[in-house]
Amino acid sequence: MQAKLIKHINALLPSDSSINDAIATALDISYDAAHRRTSGKSKLSLEESVQLASYFNCSLDVLKEDGLNNIVAMRKTQQIKTPTDLEHYFNSSSISVASLTSSKDVTLYYSAKDIPIFHTLAGNLLTRFKIYVWLRLLSSSEKRISFEAYKIPLSVIEAAKKLGDLYKGIPKTEIWDTTTFNSTLKQILFYYQAGMLSIETATSLCNHLSELLQSISTEVSKKDSDLKIYHNELLLMNNTVLIDTPYKKAFYVPFTFLSYFETSDTKTCEQAHLYIKEQLQQSKFLNTAGEREQHLFFKKIQDKIDALVQLISASDVLGFE
Template sequence: MKITNEMQEFFLSKIKEVLPKNTSLIDTVAEVLDISYDAAHRRTSLKSKLSLEESIKLSRHFNMSIDQLYEIGLQNVVAVEKTQVITSQEDLETYFKASHENLRQILAMKDSEIIYSAKDLPIFYTSSDNLLSRFKMYVWLQLLSEENNGIAFENFAPSVSLVSAASRLGELYANLKVTEIWDITTINSTLKQIHFYYKSTLLTNDIAIKLCNDLKKLVEMVEEKVANDLQYQLYYNELLLMNNTVLVKTPIIKTLFVPYTILSYYKTSDTQTLTQVDQHLQRQMRNSKLLSSAGKKEQRIFFNKMYKKIDALTYLIDAENVLDFE
């Protein structure tokens, strides 16, 4: 697609918005692109066109999506950045590190917040150094990689650096202003994974029970956040199917993360798309129950439904163990 003057002017104006006060746009472009002052001046004055490579270099330097360049042009085309395919522990570690860096830069801005539409448990809750987090890593690698396919969970050994990278991502999320939208099915995939690998004899009875207990502790932690964390809001939506959409909002920019495989995601800062997604999420919240401001009774009804699901799986595993006639 040809870059017009109007598109280039708009893109450069977005860069100028995020520059510190009294910082020269020309000097900045010259430094980032490693070109002369005169060459940078020709680009900022629209006498010369930015190449695609230069546009990408600028967008990466300022943590902006290249789609900022195309906001004036094709309104039905959105440029996205995507994460690499995960096929190994090393790839998964890189994923955690990149996710941490992406969020750290954006959320360092004042008054930033995250809206998370959670089809499954938010990945941040299972990014730490405990049994449930290691199990989730095991499941992801079983599904995405041939490296450890078919090994029992007790023989799975994530590297120290992988666990550390996951933990840093989880810790980053713990101190943010967060809004989450759940249904009681949000824990279903984790319950199914525990049951599947138990039935496949890749999880022992004892470990399966411990994973159920860890899952219950996680839900208890969320229940406590609802009651005590003023930065945290949890909505219960019974009407719409969640899809693990993550919208990061700051006073200056918004960024959307949308999954396209189990873990990999597309990232975009396209203004029109973000406005539409934000409006969609706001509608979801209007059609949801805000548990953070609901009474204790409403909160208990919601969380008890999930505790009963976990208890049911625990009972099933225990019963099968008791009925083992061999």
């Protein structure tokens, strides 16, 4: 394991560079201490191995011994319990996304079981509602308080909007079904029926969803759009994300609502990329499907939004208060 890592790092260095000097610099140790590690006389600790992998920007999959090909190194994003945790999540995600926007030939693939989070981060009423829902679902300590009375720090809203704005600049390929809006629609209905959302706010949220849907529909109809949407009726989407760049791939698997397991394991990312490409081949590419196909797809989602508005309105009329 140690020999494989040293060999991999050595292959990354210029031909006239010293592996001992490089290891000494990366670990902040003496030349002799580095030599003992490169020669195998001293063992690298797990912490040192991780530090070297990070310093030389190589995946931890190089540490695996033969016969351990089914074991993948994963990193778990921070668990979210409070508004502060959520703000940190938005800010750290913005740093990651910003690094992508400066790169060429980058594509983000999103298997959209729900509305991709980035589309809901415009800093408006819908953004505030999604934050309200996420924090209530992620923390049992959240008190039973209505959405209208719930105070979300302005810094959290601003961090969310910054992330949403950055996402607009990335070429993205999303796989949708007509059920992609269902989760958000159910959340609106649930909190309305629980008495934690007024009829005016619930209706306004539905209007925001209609505006978002129209905006996405318009974007898809444009030539050379950064947003590509595929319709797959059979694939069970799960909000997985794959980031593909010429120099690196990263694969994100949902852990909780907003937390992910992340890996840059080369073999795993290649397998995920191949799987996504196969799904795209079995999906309908809405951007080139024609006006009629696009209209039918987005109308099915709009019909669900309209049905929820009618249900909310009817329940208010039929109330016995």
